[in-house]
Amino acid sequence: MDVSKYKTLYLQETGEHISGIETGLLALEKNAGDSSVLDNLFRHYHSIKGMSASMGYEPIALLSHAEEDLLDKMRSGKIAISEEVTSALLKCLDATKALFERVKADEPLDIDISPLVASLKSAAEGRPERPVQPPTAAQPEGEHSLRLSSVMKVEGRLFDDLLATVGDLFMTLSSFKSLTHGSRSVEFKNGVHQLGKSVNSLHDTIIFARMLPLEDLAAGLPRVVRDLAKETGKEVALTTEGMDISLDRTILEGLGSPLVHIIRNAVDHGIEGPDERKVAGKPLPASVHIRANVKKDRVVIEVSDDGRGIDREKLKxxxxxxxxxxxxxxSMTDGEVLKLICLPGLSTAETVTSISGRGVGMDVVKDAVESFGGSLEIESKRYLGTKIILEMPRTSSITKALLVEAGGEQFLVPISRIEKVVELDSGALEYGFYEYAGRDIPIVSLAGCLGIRQEARPRRTLIVLDARGTLGGAGTKSLAGLVVDDFSDEIDAYVKPLLPPISKLRGASGITVLGDGRPVFLLDVPQIISKALKGS
Amino acid sequence: MSKKVLIADDTEFFRTALKDILLGAGYNVVGEASNGAEALDLAAELKPDLVILDVVMPVKNGLEAAKAISALKLPLKIVMCTSLGYEPIVEEAIRSGASGYIIKPLSESKVLNTLSSII
Incomplete structure (x- = not known):
């Protein structure tokens, strides 16, 4: 069982128990007769013991186990509560705290707790012992310095709040900006301009502070691959490239389980057993390679294996x-056939193994990636291997978007998707195709897609978009035209993710509130285009 | 129909770990309680097929909760969950109506094997 994902919870709850113990022990020194204090202390130690044992933090588990035993005896009256006992427990608490800090910092738990455990045991047997010195000297004896570190640890959530506030500032700014259009005051215009610069720089700073390297996520992968290989009897080597690229922590966090799932699939289904590889003349160990690179404001992460590839016929x-x-x-193209693997319940594994194919499939991976505004592509060569390509935004939340109008409703189109915006006579848009850069691209009416009634008008706007992530053909642009009535400003939108039940809404990937308070959806371009083209 | 499970443990850590294991295996986790009294209320309200009770909990401990829930005479099974060293309490719980037990630290196979042998 992979317990690393519970570490945050562990730290949070153990931290609470440690302060509970501190309060409890001090209360015990003041008022030894309070049985509820003893009960609470017992439970604190018990919880720390259970959680630490589950996480594999053995010294903490052993120490709290001895403490729990002692408390149990105090509770049942077998041991008298004395100052010696409480000070021994306080000494142990210092050691627990020191160990806890090491857990937090991912440092080895190499503190020798055996003298402490021995002191607790003899206390539990009613034999007082000389007080034991705490084994760690976090601070040199007698030097209680009060200097603060220049590096600060803060809750990640603080940055979420800060970013939300900056989002609100952007909205306020955009209403000020629209006021400057009608104002003659140069001071006002300059002020708004200056405000805009400050808000932007604040935003950039926060975004930067939220970035973490892919390495932080990838550090756990060698272990995943090792365990999977062991379990399946395969020989697999994992190599990585570009792990120094940083991403917003929310996105990085969201990448965790899709990445593990893709690797599971690769090892479990993709890579052949050693015998089969020898017969096929393939090298051992088999390879799983993760490669990341930056493309504009997005990161592309490719996970490739040199296994047997995807069997199209079986998928069909x-x-x-x-x-x-x-x-x-x-009628499906090869890319579309490969995408079948993302349909719910469509795993090609013949047997359900304990590793993958247990109902959670590539569909979940695809949904997870798309929920962060990312896309997923699959390339696979029969007998040579499979490559899963994830394209994710590097930062979240503030998106440059174009405000468009269709049938009287407003929508946002992400600028990163837009190739060109053209105004055309409505007649030119009737054929379903538009000639762009020497070839015909399919065009789709936004109002038609969304079922909005549309007034006839002589001219409309065509937005040429890159709808990659829908039609297969990874890496190459997939151009399509989106017809809207009109377009207005390009704005910096603070896009909030859609929450259930509107998260089920196909075609929108987020929502933002305009300066005047109107909510507007950010369009999910690949979804809109693919849905429209499939329907036609 | 997936089996409805109620989880009672005073640490969110174990509730989450247990819930992840159960959801992954297709169980339906209908409720979570952080003490024995809450577990009793939720068992009566949610009518789960299975209640997993931690032994050491505040307000009402797991043993007291197991007795009280058994007394409701609902068509449900009770599984005790605890660390090593609490065998006597677990045995008493089994005499009072619990059907099995899981010893922490939790592992997916331990949990699922115990549950599948019971329901």
Whole structure:
């Protein structure tokens, strides 16, 4: 069982128990007869013991186990509460705290606790012993310095709050900006301009502070691969590249389980057993390679293996058995066939193993990646290997977007998707295609897609978009045109994720509130385009 | 129909770990209690198929909760969950109506094997 994901909870709750113990022991010194204090202390030690044992923090577990025993005896009256006992417990608390700090800092728990445990044991047997010196000297004896470190630890959530505040500032700024259009006051205009610069720089600083390197996530992967390889009897070597690239911590966090899942699939389904690889003349150990690189404001993470690749025929057969029509399956491009693996319940593994194929499949990975505004592509060569390509934004929340209008409603289109904006006679848009850069691209009406009634008008706006992430063909642009009635400003939108139940809404990836208080959806371009083109 | 489970443990750490294991195996976690009294209330209200009770909990401990829940005479099974060293309490719980026990630290196989042998 992978317990590392519970570390945050562990730190939080153990920290609470440690302060509970401190308060309890001090209360015990003042008022030895209070049985509820003893009960609470006992539970604190008991909880720390259980959690630490589960996390594999043995010294903490052993120490709290001895403390718990002692408390149990005090509780039942077998041991009298004395100053010696409480000071021994306080000494142990110092050691627990020191160990806890090491857990926090990911340092080895190499503090020898055996003298402390021995002192607790003899106390539990009613034999007082000389007080034991605490084994760690976090601060040199007698030197209680009060200097503060220049590096500060703060809750990650603080940055979320800060970013939300900056988002509100952006909104206020945009209403000021619209006021400057009608104002003749140069001072006002300059003031708003200056405010804009300050808000932007504040935003940049916060974004920077929220970034963490991919390394932080990847550090746990060698262990995952090792365990999986062991469990499946395969030989696999993991290599990584570009792990120094930083991402917003929320996005990095969100990448964790998709990445593990992709690697599980690769090891469990992709990579062949050693015998099969020898017969096929493939090298041992097999390789799983993770490579990250930066593309504009996004990061591309490729996970490739040199296993057996995806069997298209098997996928098609599965799709048919799941009720996808034969005509539909036959008309699919190779990219679309590979994407079938992301349909719920469509895992090609013949047997459900303990590792993957337990109902949680690539569909979950795809949803997780898309919920962060990312996209997923699959490339696979039969017998040579599979490559899963994730493209994720590096930072979240503030998105440059173009405000557009269709059928009287406003929407936002992410600037990163836009290739070109053109105004055209409505007649030119009737054929379903538009010639762009020497080839015909499909065009889609936004109002039509969303079922909004649209007035006839002589001219409309066509936005040429890159809808990559929908039609297969990883790495290459997939251009399409989106028809809207009109467009207005480019804005810095503080986009909030959609929460249930509107998170089920297809076609929108977030929501923002404009300066005047109106809520506007940010369009999920790949979804809108693919849905419209499939429907036609 | 997936089985409805109520989890009672005073640490969020174990509630979360247990919930992850159960959800991963297709159980439906219908409620979480942080002490024995809450567990009793939720058992009566949610009518789960299974209640997992930690032994050391505030307000009402796991043993007291197991007795009180058994007394409700609901069609449910009780599984005790505790650390090593509490075997006597677990045995008493089993005499008072619990069907099995899990010894912490939790592991997926330990939990799932125990549960599948019971329901």
């Amino acid at each position: 057969a599965k799709a048919l058995s799941k009720g996808v029509s034969a005509a539909r399956v036959e």
